[in-house]
Amino acid sequence: MTATPLQADAGRPIRPPRSRLLPLGLVVSAAITWWAASDDFGVGFSLGEIIDNLTRGHRVLREVLSPNWAFFPQTVDPLLETFKMAIIASVIGCGVALPLSFLASKVTTPNSVTYLVDRGVLNVIRALPDLLYALVLVTAIGIGPLAGIIALILFNLAVTAKLLSETIDGVDTGPSEAAWAGGASRTQMIRSSVFPQILPNYIAYVLYVFELNVRASAVIGLVGAGGIGFVLQVQMGFFAYENVAVIVAELFVAVFLIELVSIRLRRRLV
Amino acid sequence: MIEFDKASVTYPGGVQALVDLDLIIEAGQLVVIVGLSGAGKSTLIRAINGLVPLSGGTVRVDGRDVGRASGRELRAIRSRVGMIFQTFNLVKRTSVLNNVLMGRLHATPTWRSMIGWYRRRDIELAMQALERVGIVEKAYVRAANLSGGQQQRVGIARALAQDPKIILADEPVASLDPPTSHVVMRDLQRINHELGMTTVVNLHFLDLAKVYGERIIGMRGGRLVYDGTAHDANEQVFRDIYGRSLTADDVLDSPAA
Amino acid sequence: MARSPSKVVDGQTRPAPPSRFQSKALALLVVALIVWSVVTIDVDLERLIDLPARLGDSIRRMFLPPDWGYTGRAVEGMIESIQIAWIGTLIGAALSLPLGFLGAKNVSAGPVSSIIRQILNGIRAIPELVLAVVIFIPILGLGPFAGTMAIGIHSIGTLGKLTAEVVEGVDPGPVEAARASGASQVQTLRWGVLPQVLPDIVAFWLYRFEINIRAAAILGIVGAGGVGAILQNTLTFRRWELAGTTVIVIIIATIAIDYVSAAVRRRIIEGGAHRQRADVIEQPELAVT
Numbered sequence: 102m103t104a105t106p107l108q109a110d111a112g113r114p115i116r117p118p119r120s121r122l123l124p125l126g127l128v129v130s131a132a133i134t135w136w137a138a139s140d141d142f143g144v145g146f147s148l149g150e151i152i153d154n155l156t157r158g159h160r161v162l163r164e165v166l167s168p169n170w171a172f173f174p175q176t177v178d179p180l181l182e183t184f185k186m187a188i189i190a191s192v193i194g195c196g197v198a199l200p201l202s203f204l205a206s207k208v209t210t211p212n213s214v215t216y217l218v219d220r221g222v223l224n225v226i227r228a229l230p231d232l233l234y235a236l237v238l239v240t241a242i243g244i245g246p247l248a249g250i251i252a253l254i255l256f257n258l259a260v261t262a263k264l265l266s267e268t269i270d271g272v273d274t275g276p277s278e279a280a281w282a283g284g285a286s287r288t289q290m291i292r293s294s295v296f297p298q299i300l301p302n303y304i305a306y307v308l309y310v311f312e313l314n315v316r317a318s319a320v321i322g323l324v325g326a327g328g329i330g331f332v333l334q335v336q337m338g339f340f341a342y343e344n345v346a347v348i349v350a351e352l353f354v355a356v357f358l359i360e361l362v363s364i365r366l367r368r369r370l371v
Numbered sequence: 372m373i374e375f376d377k378a379s380v381t382y383p384g385g386v387q388a389l390v391d392l393d394l395i396i397e398a399g400q401l402v403v404i405v406g407l408s409g410a411g412k413s414t415l416i417r418a419i420n421g422l423v424p425l426s427g428g429t430v431r432v433d434g435r436d437v438g439r440a441s442g443r444e445l446r447a448i449r450s451r452v453g454m455i456f457q458t459f460n461l462v463k464r465t466s467v468l469n470n471v472l473m474g475r476l477h478a479t480p481t482w483r484s485m486i487g488w489y490r491r492r493d494i495e496l497a498m499q500a501l502e503r504v505g506i507v508e509k510a511y512v513r514a515a516n517l518s519g520g521q522q523q524r525v526g527i528a529r530a531l532a533q534d535p536k537i538i539l540a541d542e543p544v545a546s547l548d549p550p551t552s553h554v555v556m557r558d559l560q561r562i563n564h565e566l567g568m569t570t571v572v573n574l575h576f577l578d579l580a581k582v583y584g585e586r587i588i589g590m591r592g593g594r595l596v597y598d599g600t601a602h603d604a605n606e607q608v609f610r611d612i613y614g615r616s617l618t619a620d621d622v623l624d625s626p627a628a
Numbered sequence: 629m630a631r632s633p634s635k636v637v638d639g640q641t642r643p644a645p646p647s648r649f650q651s652k653a654l655a656l657l658v659v660a661l662i663v664w665s666v667v668t669i670d671v672d673l674e675r676l677i678d679l680p681a682r683l684g685d686s687i688r689r690m691f692l693p694p695d696w697g698y699t700g701r702a703v704e705g706m707i708e709s710i711q712i713a714w715i716g717t718l719i720g721a722a723l724s725l726p727l728g729f730l731g732a733k734n735v736s737a738g739p740v741s742s743i744i745r746q747i748l749n750g751i752r753a754i755p756e757l758v759l760a761v762v763i764f765i766p767i768l769g770l771g772p773f774a775g776t777m778a779i780g781i782h783s784i785g786t787l788g789k790l791t792a793e794v795v796e797g798v799d800p801g802p803v804e805a806a807r808a809s810g811a812s813q814v815q816t817l818r819w820g821v822l823p824q825v826l827p828d829i830v831a832f833w834l835y836r837f838e839i840n841i842r843a844a845a846i847l848g849i850v851g852a853g854g855v856g857a858i859l860q861n862t863l864t865f866r867r868w869e870l871a872g873t874t875v876i877v878i879i880i881a882t883i884a885i886d887y888v889s890a891a892v893r894r895r896i897i898e899g900g901a902h903r904q905r906a907d908v909i910e911q912p913e914l915a916v917t
Contacts (some may be wrong), residue, residue: 228878228883229842233845236859245675337761
């Protein structure tokens, strides 16, 4: 079929030029991938290596898959400590995040400077992962749950404030207008018309952050910041993988339970 | 009493929403404002409680200059002016009572409003407002579960709870069906007659304007082009205000019924 | 209001306030949990009081001023972490796509999708750190490759779950239409489901990439490559100024990547449209028609 020139039939529209971005994006991604996977510049990705060395992992896997349940009693106290750390950090982190998130949203803060500063600070805090905070804190103030709690609070704060401020950006502004029209102050306006709208999301974020904290506090124990992570690190140090398996199983159950509770709670509130 | 003195509003971008408006509304009057969309109705109403600041001229409410008012003074002025919106502007997630209590915020200290612990006197006022519009049984129902007409009545109750001297209504029935529109307009009329509150209503539908308005103000292109009684407002007058022949869209109830 | 009570509409009774017993009980429980946590946690009061002073001291030593000469080293490490995160996310994305579809209730039969969801949850629950130390470092030895695999496998869990949820939330209309016109199962998925979910899924991939950057930085601590090891070294030897430089490099790189990723995500989801809601509250004239 001969190609029809640009002057198509009377009724047919001309096909709009294809966006250049998508193929460009794909090419760039492919290039980055090739560079990142290479041996010299990158991580040295090789499927062959995995397959060759699978047997080495086999022994470890075998131990992991036969957990030593007798180890369980020794994990109870550290697990409780992890739990308490998560609770305290969630409460303080999400509590402080609430006013900060109002300041980080154009809806509730007209003053550009405050808004930009707040947003900036939150972005910086968010950039460091929790474990790195924990590392610095442990070196600065010593090992134990205190360092862990602070690390978690910083992490929480940033995550929750960002999520919340995005929610706030999307609220219905009608009731706020009504609050202004009735003579309310800015704080009263926020409390009466914005807050009720974001409450279900806020609770969802608190529960989400709590779950993240439980998982995170397990990990930050690795650098000595308290909780079950410390036990994990010790056992990994002994190569006692049957014990490690117990801990991982407990974490799995804990996270699973929290998710269950959190889904139930969220359903009741909405 | 509401006084506009050479009031003008020009939006960024150059649109002149209000041009040299001179208007006095005495206490206790029921005034209906008509005009095309964009003619300045909304701007006029929102200038009264300062939601839209004037670019020139003044507007006074009971002698107080709205444009010059400081934060606290402005809130005091607004507390005496209740407003009802076309889209109701209720907080859907919360109860009817909590919505009406928003009208008592100006009289509630900040710490009380933060934890939602209103004084008993304020709750009483809110309940009375709900009784006045006839839906107190729904006090604890979530606002989202009400029909459009009921939601608007909650909006009216919220305004009444302020114990205002003036009621502003910006197209209060535009989102409602004809029978409900009449119910709401009758409520507004009743409030004006029984409680003596100055009532200013923007209306889109001319038949409603004639039936419920004692004084009709016509706006066109930001200017006041008609100021007279409903009695004198005939079709010719409306055609002048609208600048075109009237269509079926301009009336609420269909003519042949 | 008190002027004319006699005109109040008769026949109305005020309802009783609803009993909030369950909510109150729940609130009490939560408060009790919090109090218990605070009271029983093993933290010295002394340490708490010392805290601001010691922290302030360390921060001062880190950043005033940091040792800029160390920047090269830190950047090298950061680049390696970025590479780890990139490949890891790719692996996670590639493998989670089919798994996510299979885990969706509206694609595979009930028991199959449930099993797959549970597997995904299981993978999710294991922190990358554990995966790295327990599985991949033994197999592949220390170094970035192990880190990459750890991140990749862990990402399958979260991405798979999110993908499955998005697929479950799909509008059944186009799917029905495809099926009605005789398309096979795979074709229906490709043309009826995929176009709807792809933007959201790609957005998840990008978001996961942002998170994986942080995970990759951390993995260095256990020897799986990247800038984490560098940071840990500086802190072990208490070289605060070097640590400061490293932290600054990490922060800048992470923020930059977050920014680009967020911009791309926004483009994908909204197709360039702007949100204007937030302006209305401060410029009420925008609410006027």
